[in-house]
Every structure is written in C-alpha cells, then in structure tokens.
Amino acid sequence: MIVKLEKIISCSSEHPMYPATNLLQCNSENWKATWRCAKPGEMLAHVIFQLAEPSYVTGVDIGNYQSCVVIVTGSTSSEPDNWMVIVNYKFMTNDEAANNKFKDQVQLFTRRELNPDTLKIKFDRIKVTCMQSANLKVLFGLSYIILRSDSTVDLGLDVFGKFKLKQPHILKTPLEMMKEKILDKAKNKKTDYKEELCKQIKKDSMENFIKSQEEQKPMKRPLLEKLEAGKVDEVFRKNDNDKTLGKSPENVKNTSIGTTVARTPFGDIVPSINTDTNKNDTKNSIHSPSNSKKRSLSKLEDSSNANVSEKKRQKCSKCMESSQDQLCKTCQRLPPPTNIENTTKTNNIVKPKKSFKELLNNVTFSLSGYVNPQRDEIRRKALNMGARYIPDPNTTNKKCTHLICAFKNTPKYQQFKNHTKIVSHTFIEECFDKKTRFPWRRYALDQKDKLQPESEEEIVGSELESAYDSDTDAEY
Structure with a gap:
C-alpha cells in the first residue's frame, strides 16, 4: 500500500522550473518533472512532507537525480523535532559525481534494508535530505519518492466459534520470527530457584539446630540433685572436729597432725591463714625500722622512671618513621598527625x-x-x-x-x-x-x-x- 503525501510543510531550496510540489504528483499520469535545488553550488537541500494519516513505513522507492547521498527521516506528532533515520544511502561517489556517472539511479528499499527501529512507529512527517559536494556545477535533487506500508486487515472480531482470531499485526521477517521462538524457549527454560533455596535453607537450619541440641550433654550437678531428692542434711551439715565430712584420706591425715581444713557447703576448700607467717611479719617490722625508708626510695625510683618514659615519649624519633595507623614500639602511642593542608596542596594540579x-x-x-x-x-x-x-x-x-x-x-x-x-x-x-x-x-x-x-x-x-x-x- 502506498502512503499518501498530503502537502509540503517546508523546502530549503527549489528551482522555479522544478519545484518540490512535483514530488506530490509522482503517482499521477501527467508526472514528468523533478525536484531540483535553486542554484548550482549548493551542497544541501531538504523537503518536509506532511502525510495524509499516521502510518508505518516499511518500504521506500527513490529515484535519484545528481545527488550523492539521500537521507530519509521521520517524526511523530508527539515529538515533531525528533527525526529518526529510516534510509541513509549513498548513490554516487565523489569521482562518479564529478564525471556525471550514474546520475539517474533508482533504488528500491524493502523492510530488510530499512532501519529496524522505525518499522513499528507511525510517522506523521517525512523529511528528505539530498547532499552533493563533489560537483558544484549541477542542480541536484530527486526524480521521485514513493513510501510504502504493509496493509493490515481488522475485522473487529476476536472469537469465531470456538477459535480465537489473531490480532492484526505487521508482517515479520523470518529472522524476527526465529528470534521470537528462541526467546520463548529461553523464557520457558528459566526457573525460579528462590523458593527452592529458601525451603532448603530452612530445612538445613532446623536439622543443624536439632543436632546441636542433641550433642550438648547435660551438666552434672550433684548438690542440686541431692537438694531435689530432699537430702538437705547431707548438704548443709555442721563441721565437727571428730568427724571428717566429705574429706579424702589425705585431708584426714592433715587433721590428725593438727591442721583443720575448712570446706564450704558445696565441698570447696577454704584456704587457711598461717599465723606463723603473720608473727614473722610483725617481728620483721619491729626489728627493721629501715623498711619504711626502703619503700619510699622504691616509690621515688618508680616516679623517676615514669618521668623518663614520658620524656622518651615526647622525644621519640621512631614515631615519625612509622605509619599513623600503628603504635610506636618505644613509646606505645600513635605518632602525631601530618599536615593535611600540605597533602591537599600537592594534589591540586595547576591547569595551563x-x-x-x-x-x-x-x-x-x-x-x-x-x-x-x-x-x-x-x-x-x-x-x-x-x-x-x-x-x-x-x-x-x-x-x-x-x-x-x-x-x-x-x-x-x-x-x-x-x-x-x-x-x-x-x-x-x-x-x-x-x-x-x-x-x-x-x-x-x-x-x-x-x-x-x-x-x-x-x-x-x-x-x-x-x-x-x-x-x-x-x-x-
């Protein structure tokens, strides 16, 4: 089906004998003339057509006249200034144009040669641009241009008996049909593993928790067991000198010698205080009055050592060598921070x-x-x-x-x-x-x-x- 060109919106250059309106009459019987630029020496000329109705462009027939490159673009009513390239074809090289060779070529473009991004867009305007920069002594333009669109039939029915009718659509090439089949197969193969993974994680976590509970053995608490059994006297009984309550044979020997071992109600041994050592300490304190002096000297030495260590920390040279993130081995502190201003100044690069x-x-x-x-x-x-x-x-x-x-x-x-x-x-x-x-x-x-x-x-x-x-x- 041929797309009808309703009118010309604008034209950058046209000869009085060969106006751009001739391109609107290319389908009529009286059509003989062409569209050419106004004067020789021009390198670019374009014409913008208004279509009778928005339609798809799936084929273009171009009859060239002295043009090196012909570009056909289209735009929609929503974005009239956004031109999308439909065809960009070079009819002649610079040498052929200079020698007037192949000046009247005709090229038919099907949907395979067109831009695939524009096949599914309904255009309202079409712009044709011709360029000629090799031969500046001729008038260039077009002999004709015909736009084609695939016809679609819409019966207005969705169901016919028990059969569902297909919706009208644009005919697709074999390559596009093959791509759709491959994509459908790939989508069917894809499975959602999220639910399966969540179930498996829950199952594994429950099994691991049960195993950990089984592996934990109960702690033996004999005293609590005795209390629960009602044997309070065995737990909280008095320590008699004649009776050894819950003692080992070694402890019994120690009691026979004259040393008593004290135990808590839970069976723990309480350390005894040696009276002999206390007596010796008191004697030494009486007979040696110089102990107080020695203690004072030791305190002075400790204070002097602390002052020396502080001086070392203040005058430590290794702090400067080590990095700021590590403690110094000599003074055990972080080194002083470096000047951030100097580092920032070095990073600033002076542009010419x-x-x-x-x-x-x-x-x-x-x-x-x-x-x-x-x-x-x-x-x-x-x-x-x-x-x-x-x-x-x-x-x-x-x-x-x-x-x-x-x-x-x-x-x-x-x-x-x-x-x-x-x-x-x-x-x-x-x-x-x-x-x-x-x-x-x-x-x-x-x-x-x-x-x-x-x-x-x-x-x-x-x-x-x-x-x-x-x-x-x-x-x-």
Whole structure:
C-alpha cells in the first residue's frame, strides 16, 4: 500500500522550473518533472512532507537525480523535532559525481534494508535530505519518492466459534520470527530457584539446630540433685572436729597432725591463714625500722622512671618513621598527625592558561551537515577562539585538524574518516561557554575514538572578548 503525501510543510531550496510540489504528483499520469535545488553550488537541500494519516513505513522507492547521498527521516506528532533515520544511502561517489556517472539511479528499499527501529512507529512527517559536494556545477535533487506500508486487515472480531482470531499485526521477517521462538524457549527454560533455596535453607537450619541440641550433654550437678531428692542434711551439715565430712584420706591425715581444713557447703576448700607467717611479719617490722625508708626510695625510683618514659615519649624519633595507623614500639602511642593542608596542596594540579582569543589557535576546521543560522553561529564562535575555517578541505593540500559534523555518513565524514578529528558542535559551544579548551575525544562522533584515552589537556581561557565582533560571511 502506498502512503499518501498530503502537502509540503517546508523546502530549503527549489528551482522555479522544478519545484518540490512535483514530488506530490509522482503517482499521477501527467508526472514528468523533478525536484531540483535553486542554484548550482549548493551542497544541501531538504523537503518536509506532511502525510495524509499516521502510518508505518516499511518500504521506500527513490529515484535519484545528481545527488550523492539521500537521507530519509521521520517524526511523530508527539515529538515533531525528533527525526529518526529510516534510509541513509549513498548513490554516487565523489569521482562518479564529478564525471556525471550514474546520475539517474533508482533504488528500491524493502523492510530488510530499512532501519529496524522505525518499522513499528507511525510517522506523521517525512523529511528528505539530498547532499552533493563533489560537483558544484549541477542542480541536484530527486526524480521521485514513493513510501510504502504493509496493509493490515481488522475485522473487529476476536472469537469465531470456538477459535480465537489473531490480532492484526505487521508482517515479520523470518529472522524476527526465529528470534521470537528462541526467546520463548529461553523464557520457558528459566526457573525460579528462590523458593527452592529458601525451603532448603530452612530445612538445613532446623536439622543443624536439632543436632546441636542433641550433642550438648547435660551438666552434672550433684548438690542440686541431692537438694531435689530432699537430702538437705547431707548438704548443709555442721563441721565437727571428730568427724571428717566429705574429706579424702589425705585431708584426714592433715587433721590428725593438727591442721583443720575448712570446706564450704558445696565441698570447696577454704584456704587457711598461717599465723606463723603473720608473727614473722610483725617481728620483721619491729626489728627493721629501715623498711619504711626502703619503700619510699622504691616509690621515688618508680616516679623517676615514669618521668623518663614520658620524656622518651615526647622525644621519640621512631614515631615519625612509622605509619599513623600503628603504635610506636618505644613509646606505645600513635605518632602525631601530618599536615593535611600540605597533602591537599600537592594534589591540586595547576591547569595551563591561555587568552580566550588563542584557545584554538592551532585548530583548522570545517563544517558538515549544518544549515544556517546554526552553521554561522558555530563558525563565529570557533573563529573568536582563534581557529581558522577552511570551506572546501581535502586530504592533500587543504587539510583540516577538526571536522565538526552533525551526524555520521555525510560525504565529508566518509572522506575525512581516519584522517582528522571528527567531533560534534558541542565541542565548540562548551569551549566557548565555559572558556576552556576541552580534549576532543569527549565529543567524538565515533564511539571507538571516544573510548580511547585522552591525549590533550584542559586549557583555561583568561579573557573573554565579544563573540560577534568580526564578520565571517565572506569566508563562507
């Protein structure tokens, strides 16, 4: 089914003899003309169509006329400025365009050649962009463009007798059907092990608890057993001198000699106080009056030793050598803390500085994929930071160090890939706004360049001059 183009919303360039409205009549019988740009020398032209109704785009037929690259994008009513690429095709190389070869090619794109992310989106607007930078002496454009969509049938029925009808859907490729089957099998194989693990953990914990309870043997408490049995007299009986209550033969011999052993009601031996030792101590204290003096001297020595140890702690040299997390072996304390200010000062790295007008003094750049006024604004900001603009660069004599590109696969992107640094416009805008030259790899279009380590340092701008002092229209 062919998607109907209702009207043209905007057109960047069109020739009076070949307007963009010719593309709306490509299905009619009187269609003969094409759409071409206004004048030779232009490198970019685009047309935005409004569709008659929101529809899927599953096929595109393009008739080219002198264009090197044709890009078809679409947007929805909810996000009209978010353009998604449907087709990006290169019809001619730079050599073929310069020699006027293959200028009238026709290419038919099916759903296999289209972007798979856009097959399930209903678009309201379609934008067609044509680019020609190799031959600036011709008028380029399109002969025709036809959008196609798969037809779907909706009967409005869900059940027919005992059978349930399938809902209308977009036809799928064999690869998509194979992927769905593989994913369904993988989902069916997946099992939830959480419940099984919880049950097993509970079971193991209960078994371990029961085993630990069985292994613990009951403690023998003979006195409590006797008390529970009612034998109070055997536990709390009096100690008679003639009778030995609960004593061993050794204890009996000691009593016969004249020493009595005292026991507690629970059978523990109470140590006896030797009266002889007390008497000797009293005698020594009477006959040796110098004991008090000796004790005072020992106290003085202890105090002097303590003062010496404090001095050692104050003047310990090993505290400085050891780390702050370990105690010193000599003075047994933590070393004094180091100055945190000195460590923070060493960590601060001084960034190089330049004047704002010389931030990009060694940069030569070119632009690709941008349209005025954004193109002129990017160029003005870069020139005010000291960069040099090259309108028609090449890889031999007019080289550029940076290519500021709007998106991938433009003619300049293909020409300067692996030859120069390709970045987006945010590189110029952030350097201009923050007055700092950042490393280019942060803004690289290619993901491989962005993942590599940075090879440049940040340079801070010291001054800021007016961003629109000089006029650059002549260089464009």
